[in-house]
Amino acid sequence: xxxxTPLLSVRGITRNYGARIGCADVSFDLWPGxxxxxVGESGSxxxxxxxxxxxxxxxxxxxLIYDTRADGPRDVLAMPEPERRMLGRTDWAFVHxxxxxxxxxxxxxxxxxxxxxxxxxxRHYGDIRAQATDWLERVEIDAxxxxxxxxxxxxxxxxxxxxxxxxxxxxxxxxxxxxxGGLDVSVQARLLDLLRGLVRQMGLSAVIVTHDLAVVRLxxxxxxxxxxxxxxxxxxxxxxxxxxxxxxxxxxxxSVLQV
Amino acid sequence: MSDYNFAYLDEQTKRMIRRAILKGVAVPxxxxxxASREMPMPYGWGTGGVQVTAACLMPSDRLKVIDQGADxxxxxxxxxxxxxxxxxxxxxxxxxxxxLIQTRHRIPEAPLREGQILVYQVPIPEPLRxxxxxxxxxRRMHALxxxxxxxxxxxxxxxxxxxxATSYAYPVMVAGRYVMDPSPIPxxxxxxxxxxxxxxxxxxxxEQRIYAVPPYTGxxxxxxxxxxFEASKAPHACDxxxxxxxxxxxxxxxxxxxxxxxxxxxxxxxxxxKAGHRGRLAMPETVQ
Numbered sequence: 001x002x003x004x005t006p007l008l009s010v011r012g013i014t015r016n017y018g019a020r021i022g023c024a025d026v027s028f029d030l031w032p033g034x035x036x037x038x039v040g041e042s043g044s045x046x047x048x049x050x051x052x053x054x055x056x057x058x059x060x061x062x063x064l065i066y067d068t069r070a071d072g073p074r075d076v077l078a079m080p081e082p083e084r085r086m087l088g089r090t091d092w093a094f095v096h097x098x099x100x101x102x103x104x105x106x107x108x109x110x111x112x113x114x115x116x117x118x119x120x121x122x123r124h125y126g127d128i129r130a131q132a133t134d135w136l137e138r139v140e141i142d143a144x145x146x147x148x149x150x151x152x153x154x155x156x157x158x159x160x161x162x163x164x165x166x167x168x169x170x171x172x173x174x175x176x177x178x179x180x181g182g183l184d185v186s187v188q189a190r191l192l193d194l195l196r197g198l199v200r201q202m203g204l205s206a207v208i209v210t211h212d213l214a215v216v217r218l219x220x221x222x223x224x225x226x227x228x229x230x231x232x233x234x235x236x237x238x239x240x241x242x243x244x245x246x247x248x249x250x251x252x253x254x255s256v257l258q259v
Numbered sequence: 260m261s262d263y264n265f266a267y268l269d270e271q272t273k274r275m276i277r278r279a280i281l282k283g284v285a286v287p288x289x290x291x292x293x294a295s296r297e298m299p300m301p302y303g304w305g306t307g308g309v310q311v312t313a314a315c316l317m318p319s320d321r322l323k324v325i326d327q328g329a330d331x332x333x334x335x336x337x338x339x340x341x342x343x344x345x346x347x348x349x350x351x352x353x354x355x356x357x358x359l360i361q362t363r364h365r366i367p368e369a370p371l372r373e374g375q376i377l378v379y380q381v382p383i384p385e386p387l388r389x390x391x392x393x394x395x396x397x398r399r400m401h402a403l404x405x406x407x408x409x410x411x412x413x414x415x416x417x418x419x420x421x422x423x424a425t426s427y428a429y430p431v432m433v434a435g436r437y438v439m440d441p442s443p444i445p446x447x448x449x450x451x452x453x454x455x456x457x458x459x460x461x462x463x464x465x466e467q468r469i470y471a472v473p474p475y476t477g478x479x480x481x482x483x484x485x486x487x488f489e490a491s492k493a494p495h496a497c498d499x500x501x502x503x504x505x506x507x508x509x510x511x512x513x514x515x516x517x518x519x520x521x522x523x524x525x526x527x528x529x530x531x532x533k534a535g536h537r538g539r540l541a542m543p544e545t546v547q
Contacts, residue, residue: 116407
């Protein structure tokens with residue numbers, strides 16, 4: 001059965017930096033269980049768009065209708081801040097490119113995973129710890145390292161820890177900003193494999209921003225190509241990547257190095 | 260004496276501080292910013308507490324000043340003398356006689372009563388400070404009741420030490436709304452914060468914040484269901500007065516491991532000794 005309402009519908013999101021365009025008039029629908037990739041070169045407005053949707057930046061115009069669990073579709077931008085924060089740590093998740101932005105480096109791995117649980121009211125130490133252990137195992141981190149700080153982890157482990165920390169409250173929507181940036185290819189491959197498994201298993205919807213076409217090919221159902229703050233092409237991933245219509249998309253696809 | 264305005268501060272300053280106090284009382288646990296003045300003592304010696312005391316003091320008041328429970332240590336003696344000289348108020352060392360008590364890091368053992376004011380000296384008023392360095396962010400967290408981070412600190416305590424090792428400045432929730440730093444009082448004193456008949460005022464001079472716990476306000480120490488809050492103290496009795504229920508200081512008596520435990524509240528200890536209670540190392544009554 002196909003659901004009747006999209007999980008997130010983005011309408012006319014515009015954000016300017018003074019006279020410069022950050023992103024202009026972006027609209028799309030994200031359906032439950034769907035993974036949307038946003039690609040484009042550096043400075044094309046991908047990250048601005050993601051920050052606007054995830055609530056880190058306030059867009060100048062536009063609306064953001066999210067299908068909340070309790071009250072159905074609501075405009076996130078019109079929500080009071082406490083509600084928006086609650087949404088941001090229960091139903092939504094954000095994976096930063098740099099794990100140091102998304103983790104508390106001075107707090108143990110268990111504390112990092114447990115923070116969201118405690119923020120929504122978990123007050124039983126044993127339960128929090130059991131869930132943290134469970135999640136560390138799910139992202140392939142040895143449970144024996146639960147009391148180690150993220151500083152002592154490798155880059156790939158930090159990124160997996162960040163994912164565990166985000167998914168522990170069973171969100172429905174996850175935003176990822178270059179989740180594999182800065183990792184070597186073999187670690188990237190494992191991380192992508194893990195992400196793909198988790199997304200499918202938990203029925204997550206995701207918005208992934210990346211400049212790596214291989215990542216979207218593997219993860220995304222649909223992609224949008226951005227240039228100079230605007231969406232120049234959108235469609236099914238394979239369709240766009242195999243038969244690019246816009247000149248910029250053609251350039252982008254042909255720029256990928258073949259091994 | 261006549262060289263100073265009553266209680267050192269000028270009337271406009273006292274008025275400004277009283278406004279902050281009133282706001283603090285109206286919103287229990289909320290840190291009210293105020294224009295802290297330079298006082299004739301260094302920061303860290305109780306400039307916040309002294310300003311709050313000066314703003315509350317009336318000529319009819321009887322003042323008691325304690326420092327870690329003691330009436331006769333440097334900080335307590337100098338602040339008491341300061342107000343004797345600038346306000347000419349009566350002073351006392353007995354908790355039950357005092358109408359206004361300024362304290363550094365203890366709550367007196369004797370129960371407080373209605374009409375008394377307890378003024379705390381606070382070094383760092385922000386309980387989230389060492390978890391979140393940005394002041395803008397901590398204020399936002401208070402505004403939105405976003406206190407998950409406070410429990411992360413307690414979680415880390417248990418993960419590292421097996422139990423909540425925070426033993427002073429133990430975070431509390433005031434009136435079900437604001438998380439507050441009760442100043443560095445031992446967590447043994449935390450239960451006394453709750454439902455106290457006395458008005459409790461907190462002054463941080465360097466950080467320019469005043470906050471308050473009005474009489475009969477509920478104050479809950481944060482904890483986990485499976486690691487409940489425990490008001491701990493050294494497992495001994497006072498070696499002078501024999502009390503096994505009061506908070507104790509450990510005193511090293513020689514360099515061969517000799518030590519004794521004494522009440523940190525000197526007034527409490529004196530009263531008990533005068534009433535005939537004797538501890539392990541107390542002098543026999545005949546010698547006194």
